Amino acid sequence: xxxxxxxxxxxxxxxxxxxxxxxxxxxxxxxxxxxxxxxxxxxxxxxxxxxxxxxxxxxxxxxxxxxxxxxxxxxxxxxxxxxxxxxxxxxxxxxxxxxxxxxxxxxxxxxxxx
Numbered sequence: 001x002x003x004x005x006x007x008x009x010x011x012x013x014x015x016x017x018x019x020x021x022x023x024x025x026x027x028x029x030x031x032x033x034x035x036x037x038x039x040x041x042x043x044x045x046x047x048x049x050x051x052x053x054x055x056x057x058x059x060x061x062x063x064x065x066x067x068x069x070x071x072x073x074x075x076x077x078x079x080x081x082x083x084x085x086x087x088x089x090x091x092x093x094x095x096x097x098x099x100x101x102x103x104x105x106x107x108x109x110x111x112x113x114x
Contacts, residue, residue: 032067033076033091040080051081053104059112074107 044051056077058064068074078094079086082101090097098105 030072032064033072034086036073036076037080037084037086037091040077041083042080044081044083049083051103053106054081054098055106055108057108057110057112060109061111065109068107078105 043054058068064073075091075094078098079088079091081103082094082098084090084094095105
């Protein structure tokens with residue numbers, strides 16, 4: 001038996017910052033961008049990666065109605081919809097890239113009544 005045979009298998013140790021709170025992301029608000037990217041990836045995965053059109057509605061009474069562009073939520077969401085990682089350098093172009101990919105994209109402010 002060698003030392004290698006007795007060693008525990010290598011695994012990634014969870015990080016409170018990247019696995020619980022969220023990945024380190026670009027700003028202007030890393031939390032807005034990171035959360036939106038995860039939501040975008042989830043939506044993409046639920047659709048099997050086959051997206052033709054996306055409608056995003058923000059509640060008119062919520063904070064994202066006025067901050068989704070300035071804080072990076074649009075950037076993160078579109079990056080996630082494209083299947084990109086949080087560290088992808090292209091995130092700043094994600095809104096333009098999703099439209100260039102022929103995916104219909106609409107952001108709407110609506111009174112959702114929550």
